[in-house]
Amino acid sequence: MTNSSGNDINLRSVVRGAAFAPSLVLLTALIVIWAATGAGYFWPMWAALGLAIPAGLWLAVRWAMLRPKGASRRYALQASISLVLVVTDVLVWAMSGGGYFWPIFPFVGLAGALALHGLFLRPAQRSLQLRVDELTRSRSGALDVQASELRRIERDLHDGAQARLVALSMQLGRAEERLADHPDSAALVRQAREEATAAIRELRDLARGIAPPVLADRGLVAAVESLASRSTANVEVVGQLDHRLPPVVETAAYFVVAESLTNVAKHAPGASAVVTVHLDGAMLVVEVADNGPGGANPAGGGLTGLKQRVEALDGRLEVHSVAREGTVVWAVLPCE
Amino acid sequence: MRVVVVEDQALLREGMVALLSENGIEVVAQAEDGPGLLRIVEGHKPDLAICDVRLPPTFTDEGIRAALEARRRHPEVAILVLSAYVEPVYTAELLAAGQGGVGYLLKERVSEVRTFVDSVKRVAAGGTALDREVVSALIADRDRSGERAELGALTPRERETLELIAQGRTNAAIAREMVVTLGAVEKHVSNIFAKLDLPAGDDDHRRVLAVLAYLRATGGR
Numbered sequence: 001m002t003n004s005s006g007n008d009i010n011l012r013s014v015v016r017g018a019a020f021a022p023s024l025v026l027l028t029a030l031i032v033i034w035a036a037t038g039a040g041y042f043w044p045m046w047a048a049l050g051l052a053i054p055a056g057l058w059l060a061v062r063w064a065m066l067r068p069k070g071a072s073r074r075y076a077l078q079a080s081i082s083l084v085l086v087v088t089d090v091l092v093w094a095m096s097g098g099g100y101f102w103p104i105f106p107f108v109g110l111a112g113a114l115a116l117h118g119l120f121l122r123p124a125q126r127s128l129q130l131r132v133d134e135l136t137r138s139r140s141g142a143l144d145v146q147a148s149e150l151r152r153i154e155r156d157l158h159d160g161a162q163a164r165l166v167a168l169s170m171q172l173g174r175a176e177e178r179l180a181d182h183p184d185s186a187a188l189v190r191q192a193r194e195e196a197t198a199a200i201r202e203l204r205d206l207a208r209g210i211a212p213p214v215l216a217d218r219g220l221v222a223a224v225e226s227l228a229s230r231s232t233a234n235v236e237v238v239g240q241l242d243h244r245l246p247p248v249v250e251t252a253a254y255f256v257v258a259e260s261l262t263n264v265a266k267h268a269p270g271a272s273a274v275v276t277v278h279l280d281g282a283m284l285v286v287e288v289a290d291n292g293p294g295g296a297n298p299a300g301g302g303l304t305g306l307k308q309r310v311e312a313l314d315g316r317l318e319v320h321s322v323a324r325e326g327t328v329v330w331a332v333l334p335c336e
Numbered sequence: 337m338r339v340v341v342v343e344d345q346a347l348l349r350e351g352m353v354a355l356l357s358e359n360g361i362e363v364v365a366q367a368e369d370g371p372g373l374l375r376i377v378e379g380h381k382p383d384l385a386i387c388d389v390r391l392p393p394t395f396t397d398e399g400i401r402a403a404l405e406a407r408r409r410h411p412e413v414a415i416l417v418l419s420a421y422v423e424p425v426y427t428a429e430l431l432a433a434g435q436g437g438v439g440y441l442l443k444e445r446v447s448e449v450r451t452f453v454d455s456v457k458r459v460a461a462g463g464t465a466l467d468r469e470v471v472s473a474l475i476a477d478r479d480r481s482g483e484r485a486e487l488g489a490l491t492p493r494e495r496e497t498l499e500l501i502a503q504g505r506t507n508a509a510i511a512r513e514m515v516v517t518l519g520a521v522e523k524h525v526s527n528i529f530a531k532l533d534l535p536a537g538d539d540d541h542r543r544v545l546a547v548l549a550y551l552r553a554t555g556g557r
Contacts (some may be wrong), residue, residue, distance in 0.1 A: 170351040173447035217396035
């Protein structure tokens with residue numbers, strides 16, 4: 001519900017509150033007059049009906065306003081007002097002594113109009129649903145493509161540029177050996193070789209930042225174990241997956257663990273952590289819990305980035321950080 | 337010494353074969369994929385197989401799997417794995433495959449020709465060669481956690497010495513590397529074993545195995 005409609009309702013309730021008290025006073029006065037004039041035919045009920053109709057309409061509108069803006073709210077508005085009219089007709093019929101049940105006609109008319117409106121509404125809603133499905137599919141398709149493209153780039157870096165640099169440094173090494181009796185030239189070649197080695201190292205760091213090879217090779221649990229063995233914190237890994245997950249899910253889960261363990265090392269030195277990885281039906285659940293000082297800011301840069309990454313896959317990420325009790329980063333990712 | 341080389345990229349394979357022959361190491365066969373490694377080890381019974389991690393057909397960890405299988409079938413053949421990246425999980429698997437006769441080096445180490453040739457000879461003779469990045473990932477990172485208090489007790493020089501020991505260097509090589517006397521290295525070494533509560537053997541081989549056992553217990557899983 002939007003803010004403006006919330007304000008509308010508040011305004012209406014004030015107006016209604018102000019109108020309600022005089023109505024009640026008026027009704028009481030009429031009943032007193034009716035009693036004083038001999039309490040014959042109970043005519044004040046018609047005044048009560050007159051006062052009830054605006055209240056009924058107000059309730060109907062308020063209920064309809066709870067719907068999201070658009071076609072479904074219009075439909076709800078028509079339905080609720082129709083209901084008030086039908087109830088009014090039935091009351092009028094009953095209060096005027098019953099007899100031939102004429103309210104059936106307005107009832108049929110209003111119901112027919114409502115049904116027609118529904119027929120128009122449903123295709124609109126159906127096409128909206130189809131569009132949502134299509135967008136969901138194309139988004140996850142785009143993310144899958146992106147994940148496998150990144151892995152391809154990572155492999156190309158290793159097998160292409162890096163391999164050439166390794167071959168180059170190997171040749172420089174051989175040249176250096178042959179220049180043993182020309183120390184000046186040998187020193188120059190050694191410098192060139194060291195430059196090549198530095199370039200190789202930079203490429204390796206770059207490739208690892210995209211996707212670590214062990215993730216592509218062995219899957220999530222092995223990659224998490226590798227992270228744990230590299231971490232400065234004492235990390236225990238609990239988890240087993242009996243099949244490989246879609247690359248995009250593996251990569252997102254990997255970076256959740258990587259970022260969380262980096263945070264443990266940075267903000268909770270000396271703490272130990274437990275990483276849990278398991279499948280719950282078609283959902284992958286990843287949890288990183290530490291016993292550090294807590295107080296993590298879930299709106300911090302790293303955690304916000306992770307949240308976006310997880311939510312892009314229709315997953316959920318939560319951070320619970322209690323002072324002196326530690327921090328838990330919990331993520332759940334659908335894997336279809 | 338008879339060696340086989342398994343590498344799918346011709347440029348690297350040829351460079352390595354040339355480099356090894358120049359240094360008096362005979363390359364008896366070459367292959368370019370995992371099944372090829374098993375075939376030439378079976379056919380040539382070399383002293384050492386040098387292989388890449390990423391090999392066809394899968395281009396994942398084919399090389400490690402093939403090397404482990406070769407080790408299982410022919411425990412007498414030493415294995416030296418060259419990789420474009422350091423991966424503690426793979427190192428641990430190689431170390432678990434047997435006592436000695438294994439190595440894991442980054443590919444660019446080949447360009448430090450003399451050190452590389454030393455490593456090749458050492459592994460072929462049943463020793464161990466671990467890349468310094470692997471070793472420092474396992475040692476240096478661990479001790480900051482406070483969990484392994486005994487490693488924290490090492491002085492920086494002792495830690496440096498331990499890293500070199502774990503790479504498979506001899507005391508003489510360590511002394512050269514650190515530019516100290518042999519006596520100083522021997523003192524570091526005995527301090528390390530005392531602080532780590534490791535039984536110090538007389539020969540290098542037992543000493544390396546003790547350190548590797550320690551690394552395996554703490555870092556490799």
